[in-house]
Amino acid sequence: MEFEIIKKTPLYNALSEQGKRIYLPQGVFHWSGRAKKEAEIMGTLGSAFGFEEDFIEGGAPEWVPLYLEDIKNYTKFNVNEIVPYSKISGLEDLRKSWIKWLLKKSIYKIDSEQEKLNKLENFITTPVVTAGVTNGIFLCCSLLLNPGDFIISPNKRWGNYDNIVEKLIGAKIKSFDFFSDKKFNVNGMKNAIYEISKVQEKIIIILGFPNNPTGYIPNQEELEEIIDALKEAQKTISKPIIILVDDAYEPYVYSKEVINRSIFYELHELEEDIIPIKLDGITKELLLYGGRIGFITFGLKPHWVKNSQELTTLKAEIDNKLSGMLRTTISNANHFYQSLILKLFDDIGMDGVIEKREKVIHLLKERYEKINAEFRKIKNENISVDSNAGGFFIFVNLNNISANHFADHLLKKYKVGVIPIEKQHDNINGIRIAYCSIDVRKIPEFVSRIDQALRDF
Numbered sequence: 001m002e003f004e005i006i007k008k009t010p011l012y013n014a015l016s017e018q019g020k021r022i023y024l025p026q027g028v029f030h031w032s033g034r035a036k037k038e039a040e041i042m043g044t045l046g047s048a049f050g051f052e053e054d055f056i057e058g059g060a061p062e063w064v065p066l067y068l069e070d071i072k073n074y075t076k077f078n079v080n081e082i083v084p085y086s087k088i089s090g091l092e093d094l095r096k097s098w099i100k101w102l103l104k105k106s107i108y109k110i111d112s113e114q115e116k117l118n119k120l121e122n123f124i125t126t127p128v129v130t131a132g133v134t135n136g137i138f139l140c141c142s143l144l145l146n147p148g149d150f151i152i153s154p155n156k157r158w159g160n161y162d163n164i165v166e167k168l169i170g171a172k173i174k175s176f177d178f179f180s181d182k183k184f185n186v187n188g189m190k191n192a193i194y195e196i197s198k199v200q201e202k203i204i205i206i207l208g209f210p211n212n213p214t215g216y217i218p219n220q221e222e223l224e225e226i227i228d229a230l231k232e233a234q235k236t237i238s239k240p241i242i243i244l245v246d247d248a249y250e251p252y253v254y255s256k257e258v259i260n261r262s263i264f265y266e267l268h269e270l271e272e273d274i275i276p277i278k279l280d281g282i283t284k285e286l287l288l289y290g291g292r293i294g295f296i297t298f299g300l301k302p303h304w305v306k307n308s309q310e311l312t313t314l315k316a317e318i319d320n321k322l323s324g325m326l327r328t329t330i331s332n333a334n335h336f337y338q339s340l341i342l343k344l345f346d347d348i349g350m351d352g353v354i355e356k357r358e359k360v361i362h363l364l365k366e367r368y369e370k371i372n373a374e375f376r377k378i379k380n381e382n383i384s385v386d387s388n389a390g391g392f393f394i395f396v397n398l399n400n401i402s403a404n405h406f407a408d409h410l411l412k413k414y415k416v417g418v419i420p421i422e423k424q425h426d427n428i429n430g431i432r433i434a435y436c437s438i439d440v441r442k443i444p445e446f447v448s449r450i451d452q453a454l455r456d457f
């Protein structure tokens with residue numbers, strides 16, 4: 001693959017050395033593909049196959065992957081749906097379904113926003129399947145960041161970003177304070193962009209709402225401020241801004257005051273080279289934490305290509321690079337859970353999935369309302385709860401008390417567990433409360449114990 005089209009887009013210069021280097025060599029795939037069409041006897045497939053009757057008592061005269069009979073006790077799936085390798089980039093049918101799922105999540109209206117739907121459908125890559133959102137974050141960071149490069153992120157973020165970016169890749173995170181006046185710190189983000197643009201030809205940002213650990217989601221006005229700031233910054237610096245949109249908690253929005261879909265969609269609409277990459281998955285969205293299936297979808301810009309041929313080539317080139325990353329790290333994602341999602345979509349439909357999940361969202365919403373209400377009752381200048389409207393967590397800032405010390409005291413004396421986050425260099429000192437795992441009836445007691453513990457200081 002020559003990567004002719006991607007080289008003409010701003011994406012190419014934004015790639016890391018590894019990202020520029022990586023591709024999926026044809027080798028095995030070339031020969032097995034040819035053999036499928038041309039060979040009479042196949043000796044290319046690197047997984048063991050045979051007639052079922054030859055290795056299972058009472059088996060059929062069918063050519064199947066060799067498997068252990070007992071695995072059938074644990075699943076209704078046909079062995080072909082779980083035993084063989086999935087394709088590197090994922091099961092084709094699942095990838096197509098996920099495009100439909102993305103279109104659904106865009107909440108564009110089929111009757112009045114057909115143009116937007118068409119643009120979305122045409123100008124995204126076919127999602128590639130990863131081993132969970134974490135793996136998607138890692139792959140995209142590797143594709144974009146050289147050791148020493150900067151990625152911009154608000155200070156209140158999932159701690160694993162630091163592990164992936166700084167410890168594993170050796171790149172750096174340029175932090176800015178998440179909040180300014182209880183709102184998303186748009187100026188902080190803009191200043192970070194300007195600062196990094198002095199030392200880097202590309203701007204990479206990681207953002208996602210609902211956020212972990214705060215649960216923050218912008219309202220429409222705040223989102224517009226974010227978008228305007230990005231547009232202004234991109235125009236001033238004339239460098240591509242790539243935004244990794246971490247949509248791990250996408251559907252968990254409990255307030256009517258805030259936006260009710262991923263910022264990916266708004267970013268995708270922009271003409272400027274503000275390039276969103278959507279990272280989502282079944283983990284929280286379909287409540288399958290252990291399934292380890294995520295997706296990477298690139299938002300593309302119409303002005304990058306002259307015609308549909310170039311667009312198809314560009315998608316294939318990006319797909320090839322991502323496949324190269326997948327092949328060299330996880331090889332391919334879990335087949336069983338890919339089949340499971342496909343079945344779920346086929347059997348109950350996407351609307352069925354949304355409807356069934358509604359009960360879960362409702363349960364979490366009650367906890368969200370309860371925990372916020374309980375904290376509002378506490379009159380204590382030493383704490384403040386960050387603005388939150390969704391997700392699985394709230395974040396309580398602590399003044400004058402070390403968060404680690406407080407969490408330790410809370411656990412020892414009051415038998416209440418929370419996650420302290422104390423990073424002086426990043427201006428954070430507080431506790432993350434995962435109300436997603438606290439029964440609503442226990443929340444008053446939970447908060448009351450925190451209140452009592454606070455009084456000990």
Ligand SMILES: Cc1ncc(COP(=O)(O)O)c(C=O)c1O
Binds near residue numbers: 135208211281
């Ligand atoms: C913000 C954020 N992104 C990504 C992930 C990871 O998702 P996955 O389990 O699909 O790898 C998490 C999980 O806690 C998270 O909080």
